[in-house]
Amino acid sequence: MNQYDFQKTLKKYLAGQHTQEEEDFILDHFKNNPMQEMPVFEDEKAVIGKRIKKKLVANTIGEPLLIRLRPYLAAAASILVVLGFWYFLVKKNAPETIAEMDFSPNDSVIEIKNTSGKSQNIPMEDGSIVILQKNSSISYPEHFGKKNRLVYLHGEAFFQIKRNPAKPFIVSTGTLVTKVLGTSFTIKSYDESASVEVQVKTGRVSVYEGAANNVVNRNGVILTPNQKIVFDKKSKKIELSIIENPMLVIPVSETEHGFTFSEVPVKHVFSALEKSYGIDIVLENDSTDSCLFTGDLNGLSLFQQLDLICQSANITYERRGTALFVQGAGCGD
Template identity: 50%
Template sequence: MNQHEFNQLLEKYLAGDCTPDEEKLIHDWQAHLLQNTSLTLEEPEKNGVKKRLWQNIQQTVWMPEAEIVRPRWRWVSWAAAASVVVLAGVFWWNTRRIDVNDVAISPLIETPNGIEVKNTAANPREIKLEDGSIVLLKTNSSVTYPEHFGQKNRSVFLKGEAFFKVKHDPTKPFVVHAGELVTEVLGTSFTVKSYEESQAIEVVVATGRVSVYENSTKKPLQRNGVILTPNQKITFDKTSRKLTPSLIERPVVIHVPSTPSLFVFEETPLPKVLKKLENAYGVQIIVENQTLNQCVFTADLNELPLHTQLDLICKSINATYEQRGTSLFINGEGCK
């Protein structure tokens, strides 16, 4: 009997239409489930677990006959609930039912239940979620999300790579679980790359601010995490469990200039030149040798990428620059 057939049998049992043999099959499954738990349960506790299990199954699996489409998440939610009896026992059932809508922080209850979409095509696949958020799922990747988000947050689970354009909602954080890393936002756009065979997980921010932290049992204030802004990315090494923030390879202008002459300079003091670059790209540029601030710069840097702009600036003032984390540092002897 496959999963679909067993699901139908369960609905038939709840409707009271099973044959004696079919009823015995269901009860044998239930007994096997409770007998194979690693927990020691007294008989009253077993009866309580049994009762809550069937109540949960009935609420999750039962659907009106007129509703023809049966989304996969209903079955998976039920199956997860059943497996939780084996793993967690009485305590879990006496607190509350857990599903994908409630799993924002604690990795002890994070379960990728929901509608799973896989992209095996050569091109990215666009998925629109019920809140208006967009997921651009890359090839050889999958994302799992609920048919309906909960009241506390909007949680999705990613394997592979996807670009997320999240609809702003200050009352419901959007949470992406990708392996051992969690990305949480209210409304922004970013890319998460988390392939199982890869040694690292990467998060790249396009717009807004993103909180990225390790999926850990530690208290919130002790978690290994960072805040990312546009043009920044984070790389998480699965072995060392180290988070390394840096800039993306080709930073883009995030504050569009009101005039096309934003990067045209004529005998402009270096501090003013660098300030314009900082404001445009949202990056920090630090001059380590203060004598460089006496230099002036003349050039048209429009239509050039940030690193090329910095190369030209440094060459003209006899300096060099390097990237450390998410900041850029300029040093040198200075202009003569």
């Protein structure tokens, strides 16, 4: 049973629309998967607590056994926050969580596993497109809820999201949550991998640690085009950097010189690249002030362009986080 199916079953259980088989499944799950106490609403605790207690009383005799089982009742009540991603926003004045699974129990759950040797295009009902890579899977409701568009990813996929400020698109990998309004980005999150990677192509992306039900966004960053993060699952550390092959964020024609330069100050060439790729290029000293550059940078990647410029001006560059830092002796007198 995938995460959506489980939560649908839990929602039916809370609404009293469950079958005997579904009730047995929920109770067995709570018993075999105890979790730490987390804040939940008292009425929700009461619903689960009363039903489980009723079940226990029906099958046991005597107070001692009930006393021994009370920790189990507490664990069952507290599990809502961990697994009921959708549930806590449906109550008035509930603390806002980043993701709410607000679908109907009658909605179908779509789970797609790409077992082929090539990528698979998946159209969403909102007009978004997901390109699912091989050995990856994605699950989502047939109809998105009223407040967000939540999907679960295992593996790798490229997302091209249709903009909707009123309903953010949220991707949960279990350890990392990515939230956008409308943009394009790639997520790599394989179960066997020690890390999760998010790369942004267009727009702005919010990425933070945790499951989709976190009340507070912890250990998070905002990514812009040509930036990526690598999240270490064990250490919980986020490393922010530039992607391996940055793409243009504005057309070359909108820069002053395009990518063809003739006796142009090197610092102006760097400014053109900075604008074209949306990446900060920091000149750590004035060694390039007297340097001029002549050349055609069209058809080259950003780092090939930088190599050519630096070679001509006797300088070097290095990547630090999401910026490029330029230093060196320069052209001299």
